[in-house]
Amino acid sequence: MPSLDDLRKRITSVKSTQKITKAMKMVAAAKLRKAQENAEKGRPYSEKMNNVILNLSKSITDKENAPKLLVGTGEEKVHLCIVLTADRGLCGGFNTNIIKKAKSYFEKIISENKTLKIITVGSKGYDQLKRQYKSYIVENISFKESKNINYFDADKVGKIIIEKFEKNEFDVCAIFYNKFKNVITQIPQEQQIVPLNEDKDDKDDSGNDNDYEFEPDEDEILSNLLPKNISTQIFKAMLENSASEQGSRMTAMDNATRNAGELVDRLTIEYNRSRQAAITKELIEIISGAESL
Amino acid sequence: MSNLFNIDIVNPEQSFLSKDNVFEVVIPAVEGEIGILKDHIPIISFLKPGIIRVFSDSEEQNFYVEDGIVEFKDNTLSVLTSSIFDLKNADKNFVSESISSAEAELSKDNIDDQKRFLLNHKVEVLKSISIN
Numbered sequence: 001m002p003s004l005d006d007l008r009k010r011i012t013s014v015k016s017t018q019k020i021t022k023a024m025k026m027v028a029a030a031k032l033r034k035a036q037e038n039a040e041k042g043r044p045y046s047e048k049m050n051n052v053i054l055n056l057s058k059s060i061t062d063k064e065n066a067p068k069l070l071v072g073t074g075e076e077k078v079h080l081c082i083v084l085t086a087d088r089g090l091c092g093g094f095n096t097n098i099i100k101k102a103k104s105y106f107e108k109i110i111s112e113n114k115t116l117k118i119i120t121v122g123s124k125g126y127d128q129l130k131r132q133y134k135s136y137i138v139e140n141i142s143f144k145e146s147k148n149i150n151y152f153d154a155d156k157v158g159k160i161i162i163e164k165f166e167k168n169e170f171d172v173c174a175i176f177y178n179k180f181k182n183v184i185t186q187i188p189q190e191q192q193i194v195p196l197n198e199d200k201d202d203k204d205d206s207g208n209d210n211d212y213e214f215e216p217d218e219d220e221i222l223s224n225l226l227p228k229n230i231s232t233q234i235f236k237a238m239l240e241n242s243a244s245e246q247g248s249r250m251t252a253m254d255n256a257t258r259n260a261g262e263l264v265d266r267l268t269i270e271y272n273r274s275r276q277a278a279i280t281k282e283l284i285e286i287i288s289g290a291e292s293l
Numbered sequence: 294m295s296n297l298f299n300i301d302i303v304n305p306e307q308s309f310l311s312k313d314n315v316f317e318v319v320i321p322a323v324e325g326e327i328g329i330l331k332d333h334i335p336i337i338s339f340l341k342p343g344i345i346r347v348f349s350d351s352e353e354q355n356f357y358v359e360d361g362i363v364e365f366k367d368n369t370l371s372v373l374t375s376s377i378f379d380l381k382n383a384d385k386n387f388v389s390e391s392i393s394s395a396e397a398e399l400s401k402d403n404i405d406d407q408k409r410f411l412l413n414h415k416v417e418v419l420k421s422i423s424i425n
Contacts (some may be wrong), residue, residue, distance in 0.1 A: 036342055038306070038307075041305060041306060041307035041308065042307070043306055044301075044303045044308055045303045045304065045305045045373060048301075048303060048364070048373055049362070049373055052364050052373075053361060053365075054335065055337070057365075062355075114363045135373060150306070151304070151305040151306060151375055154305070156390050157374070211334070211335060212336060212337050212366075213334055213335065213336040213337075214336070214337055214338070215322060215323075215324055215327075215336065215337075215338040216323065216324060216338075221337060223336070224339050224362075224363060225339070228362075228375075231375075232305060235305050246368075
């Protein structure tokens with residue numbers, strides 16, 4: 001049985017923890033709104049970009065000579081995985097979910113005897129992966145210094161990918177991030193960006209003949225556009241990720257605050273009981289002392 | 294009949310400009326400037342450093358862009374660019390910084406002709422901005 005003093009200390013410490021988690025929740029909620037806004041603002045760009053590329057790739061007739069970023073190198077030996085995580089912890093299962101998704105992909109690659117290369121963006125991902133996959137990690141990028149997510153950072157990652165592609169360092173490239181569905185649900189995503197997945201031709205609008213005029217020709221536009229598309233996709237992933245991170249943190253901190261509240265209630269009852277017990281004991285001692293006189 | 298069409302300029306962070314009352318836009322496409330009027334045929338092209346001029350009923354707006362993609366379709370002109378600013382609130386420091394970094398890039402030996410051409414062009418445009 002802990003003493004009264006111990007109990008009192010416990011209660012104060014839990015209460016102060018509760019204050020912290022509550023504050024973190026508030027901060028996350030404020031940041032979430034901004035991140036969500038940013039994600040929505042950034043959407044038109046990537047959508048339009050996708051549209052243009054779709055229209056372009058439809059009009060490409062010579063598949064053999066098409067840019068390799070679009071059709072791939074023809075091989076599937078070396079996989080490059082970009083794992084996008086947060087720089088901070090205390091956000092529930094956010095980082096763990098991405099890592100879990102990525103790990104199952106890694107295992108598949110390794111079991112198929114293909115070469116695996118990993119780039120981690122965000123320090124938490126690096127921390128979690130370095131124990132098991134240290135030898136595969138080729139680069140570790142973190143944008144801790146930049147306060148907001150900006151295109152400039154995404155472009156840096158994009159340039160690294162392009163550079164590696166031009167040096168023939170990989171054949172397939174996939175990115176891992178959390179897609180923001182709503183505040184409580186974030187879905188870990190795996191998206192292939194090189195070669196570009198053409199799974200969108202289900203909406204077959206062949207009747208709609210887009211007689212575009214191209215200036216200069218299609219190939220040149222495509223080879224100019226595809227590297228930009230990679231940066232755009234990364235940027236989109238980063239925006240989704242930051243909204244997810246804040247959402248996840250908000251839910252986690254909300255839970256923590258509630259748990260702390262329950263703990264305080266329980267501890268208070270225990271404290272009151274043992275205080276009452278002590279009083280009763282003293283009273284009995286006094287009464288029986290008086291009776292014996 | 295009106296001779297107006299829509300323009301959307303978006304950069305990765307947000308939608309930069311959206312208007313539905315422009316009658317002419319001049320864009321610095323990579324093979325020369327293109328003036329676009331209503332009912333232009335669908336076109337996709339990309340930009341070199343230069344100035345986008347947007348003419349609407351009431352006013353004329355000028356923007357500096359470094360690169361980007363333009364698409365014109367169904368009387369909507371979409372401009373996707375990662376670097377754009379309004380000439381009216383051009384940041385002098387930023388302009389001169391861009392000039393010097395482009396010039397530094399130019400002085401390297403290992404750049405190809407196309408890049409050299411683009412950089413020369415960029416310096417030219419930026420200098421003309423800083424004079425005004």
